[in-house]
Amino acid sequence: MMSANKKHFTTAIVGVLVALSVIALVLSLVKTEDVTLPPTVKYGMVFDAGSSHTSLFVYEWDSDKENDTGVVSQTLSCDVHGQGISSYANDPPKAGDSLRECLDEALKVIPAAKQRDAPAYLGATAGMRLLREQNSSAADQVLAEVAKTMQGYPVAFKGARILTGEEEGAYGWITINYLLDSFTKYSPKAHMWVHPEVANIFGALDLGGASTQISFMPEGSGIKQNGASKLTLYGYNYSIYTHSYLCYGQNEMLKRLAKELIVESPSSTRVHHPCYPKDYNETISLSSFHTSPCTNWTDTRLTLGDGKVTLEGRGNASGCQAALKKLFNFSACGQRQDCTFDGVYQPPVSGQFIAFSAFYYNFKFLNLTEGQSLATIRETIQHFCTRSWEDLSSSYPEENPERLPKYCANANYILTLLLDAYKFNETSWNNIIFQMKAGSANVGWTLGYMLNLTNMIPAEAPAQMKGHVPSLWAAAITFIILTLVLGLAALLLLLWV
Template sequence: MQSRLLRALGWSLAAVLGVLGVAVFLLVVTAVKDAALPTRSKYGLVFDAGSTHTALYIYRWPTDKENGTGIVSQVEACAVTGPGISSYADDPAGAGASLKPCLDKAMKIVPAEQQRQTPTYLGATAGMRLLREQNSTKAEQVFAEVARTIGEYPVDFRGAQILTGNEEGSFGWITVNYLLETLVECSFTGQWTHPPAEDTVGALDLGGASTQIAFLPGTTIDDSSTRAVLRLYGTSYSIYTHSYLCYGQKQALKMLMASLHQGSPSPQQISHPCYPEGYQENVTTAELYDSPCVRAPSTPSPAQVLTVTGTGDPVVCSMAIQRLFNFSCGANRTCGFNGVYQPPVRGQFFAFSGLYHSLHFLNLTGGQPLSSVNATIWQFCASSWDKVQKEFPTTNRTHLRDACAASSYALTLLLQGYKFNHTTWLNIRFVRQVANVDVGWTLGYMLNLTSMIPSETPQRVVGLQRSKWIAATVLLAVMLILIFCLLAVICCQKNSGYESL
């Protein structure tokens, strides 16, 4: 009787443990299965309305990681045909119409059922800043047409705005460090940790009309106008950032030409040391002095035709470019150029946009020492027009003409302007993308406006954490062992009963 009771109790315990084991097993399997299931994605659209061109970036991220716990991926980048929207000052409707092909492309990528929930932004930079300075009414008309066009599409359009220079620099810094995961990282246990602030990298951006520098200095930032305080993932960063209007590549080369014209002994002739020897073209004074960045002579004749002749002299070219800057700093003050305060550069930097493209053309973005970079630019700038045309037969004529000036300008900006030297030069990485995402201000801009980077650290990750998964697995194993032991005892008792009979 007692043996029969023990066997019944053993079977009952085994059944209970079996049920619990199955429950734990289902919990583990369900959690793993749920984690493996593809999550529904959300999309975001950002127009980068630069001074020379406009581009539409289409971003995507998993909905269960919207609060900054997942990396946003770039689905597509669509280049808008034509110049930047600031060039449509006299044809505002044309600015809006130019965006349609890229918007049509985006509508084919974003699922129809999600389009009305897709946040869409347009951010304009230095080109529109200059137009607003010249004629605020025309700038408003361009924005009105751009907004009207985007409003015709079934997206959640949240407005068009002109970024300040410091915003452009800050958003570029956020983009790079977000993609590099130097702001926050998830450990194997599922907990969020902050890498040291020193792990963040600086951002160097060169557009058509402005250039930006942003980094975390090792000292206190003395000038509050160059300080941006960002709170990201529960940590505050006080970064140095400044934007130099008119020192983007296009406007700088325009200032260079005007400077050469004003220093020429003949008002109709311009000897250009940064153009290859043998190159020649005609320009009008109207073309030369059509920007607020270029100071025109007192009595310019708009229709006057100027003959520009390339001389291919790298020494004179470098000197002419340096004259565009004022490198002197006041007493007891560190600065970049034009008297703007800047602490000494520190740490690693990522250089992108025009800085990348101007040096990549000469294959100088592979981490070469400064001596090699100087030598390559020097050799190219001393080449004749016939020679460079033979070496680069498929390159656009204007791009080829400006290659020496662009690379020399980038070098001058980084060395004399931002005060890099032979040692710190090796801390600069020239990139177009990080983690298959184009580097620029657009991603940081969208992350900020959608609040996808929380000001406080996320407390957990979605799905079963590794520690809990391990605990559940161990518990399941213990239950299975107990069940096996109980069954073994029951079988032994049963065998003993047969033997006694």
Template sequence: MKMSMVKQAAVAVVVVAMGCMGVIALILTLVHHHSVDLPHRMQYGMVFDAGSTHTSLYMYRWPGNKENNTGVVSQMLVCDVDGNGISSYAQDPPAAGLSLRKCLDSALAFVPANQQRATPVYLGATAGMRLLQLQNQTQSDQVLEQVTKVIQGYPFDFRGARILSGMEEGAYGWITTNYLQEGFIKQHGFEGGWVHPNGRKTWGALDMGGSSTQIAFTPSQPVRDPASTLGSKLYGYQYEVYTHSYLCYGKEQTMRQLQVHLLKMSGSTRPVNHPCYHLGDNLTLTLGDLYDSPCVAKSVTFNPASVVTFTGTSEPLQCLNQIKNIMNLSACSLAPDCGFNGVYQPPVSGNFFLKKQYSVKDKYLRDYCASANYIMTVLLDGYKFNQTWGNIYFQRQVADTDIGWTLGYMLNLTNLIPSELPLVVTGVERGQWAAEVFFIVFAVFLSLMVLVLLWLWNPQDGRGNK
């Protein structure tokens, strides 16, 4: 009987000690714990820029948390599609889709496998396809159908292929320009956060493409025609942008129009079936005094000329002199011998200088003189930058990121992509964690002791009963 009471007392002591250890471990677990937000997973997105002369794929990424519902987007990959723009495949639409495979394969290798099906892909066609749509709606639909078919064959979240309006192209280009110039948000000191720069003026954006030219800016006065403005909400702020696109006044189409005009002057009666050849001879751009901000000019098809001829100049006359000097010509005017008839070639010394000093490709040499003059005409006679030439900056990239409509398009679309929920990890300091482990292990040890006592310490009575 005495041994049974001793056994019960020992077990009771062990159970009480075990309970105390458990309570202490529980208290240590519940108090003084810390929650830490894990870095958000990067999200990816891709945009095909299906221009009039070529197509490029731009890949972007941004942290999943975003800033006021808009992503802080970085350019990660650029892939140039082989061949001309997709509008050139009007007679062979399947080839338009096949031309995209090389860049899609590059994207497939870049995006992590577990995020590919959540990565949105868009294709935006610009002026080349707008012209094809005017000429032959069926062919333009077939081209878009074929590129859609090919992109859908890849494990991405394809969001559609469509033809952008000229206003959209200009507005998205304006978003890109101001984003890269830190007009929307900028990083705040060493803390690494993002803030809205108060009082900073926005930039205007000019774009000289192959088949159209765009201008976009925030007007300083009310715009007479509200239909010429587009609104966009970025990083919690609303912006109204005046934008206009001039179809057929891109560099390539202008050169072709001038060739046709010269053929007519020479007496040719060959009929021309193209919408750009029936829009008249004059480019008239009237902006009044709505615009008073600095402007970034970008030229895709004419980039070598813009770099060589216009960068670093403060007066229009300096640009004209550079055109003459670089081409080693005594005069360079809008005449048949300046490249419009497809026969003229600059002097050998001019060719050598441009190719070696500035890496100008052969395909630009023929129209170099005429194109430079045309851009001068657009800026001075069209957009009326006669007295404000110093406000124009010719750039193709800012911080290793291409200036174009695709980044602005992606920024705008991140507003529609849900943010990822934050991942939170709860933990304790190392010393507290060690104490928790000690008391839990000690409680387990005491539990084992109780089991051992119950199993081994079981004396029998004199009758052989337990």
């Protein structure tokens, strides 16, 4: 028979073993994430103050995953009524007042407790760049008024400023590749963050009202210093080519085209317009050319007065293309292959591109965003240009009558810009994707701008994911089983004795 002391000793051992088994089991089942506090949602907002209109975007993200990719979602998109803020140069307070309706909408979606911590930015693009060239004091006053309005709201106002064209292009490039997880991805199999292939990095094509931008990673490392932007994101270095062409946005292009057509017929008050539909007429004042630096240059061929000229549509696709090509100085490049126009350097395009903003909207109207061949696109545009104004008006009663007559010019301009200037060809054309959204967010420069200014894209690689390491998990399970077996054996021995 076992003595009482031995029984107590054996019982104590069994108790300890069972207790260790329970503790090990509990610890193995509880993850780090299970004991953390609920995630905190943060908000941020950016005004895109473009040349023709202003839009507000509100974003939200889980603060626990602030430096991960693909965690920011778009909560609100609000279009400001009226023209761009540069149109208020003669009455700056109205520029600030124009933002109020969208700011009020933003406060409806951001919880009151989060509003004071929500960073708020306004970035102005080509319209304000032009105004600054023409009247820098007026540009400063407009920015001061929009800042004053935003400071009156319960948000963390971080500034209103004019972006450079290169910044606009680079932030658009960041937005696209962030939303498409092109910078870094988490591999569940390897339990680590991995760097996607460079071939999966997208280029960005942006067409606005007053400027257009192209940004991409060329093949190899052959970017001349004056065309390179260097970025360090998630532990990797990127050298991208980005360039912005002021006065080559579609609205300024239309003004410049009209002026050139008038210059070619200086003594006539009725001028043929090959890009406008047949039977469509538009009367413009010559003094309107004074309102933009893009058309207000010294031109001995035309004395700009206060007279009026009527542009008469001819619906001539080939004539439209020929007139548009005259807006580019292709001869300045000579025989250089690394040149677009006006002597501007550009390495050969490579990789896939996302074409957004006016690139997308014009082609979407023509049903050309589904990956059609270049031949089909050309044929569709040519056919559209031959349609009369009466035909178009009756076929598209819902379309804005001010935009409808301009789709022929816009579409042909896009072809000229992409093929003749940027030098896409029959093969590389298939690498262009016309798209305005990625996931739940609009494609554009605003998200990239906010990510950069809030330091949500770190230069360092993301930290490793929390969770069980497989080898440690296996060791924990083995320990639990052995402990339980030993405890059971000791208990049986006690009962048997």
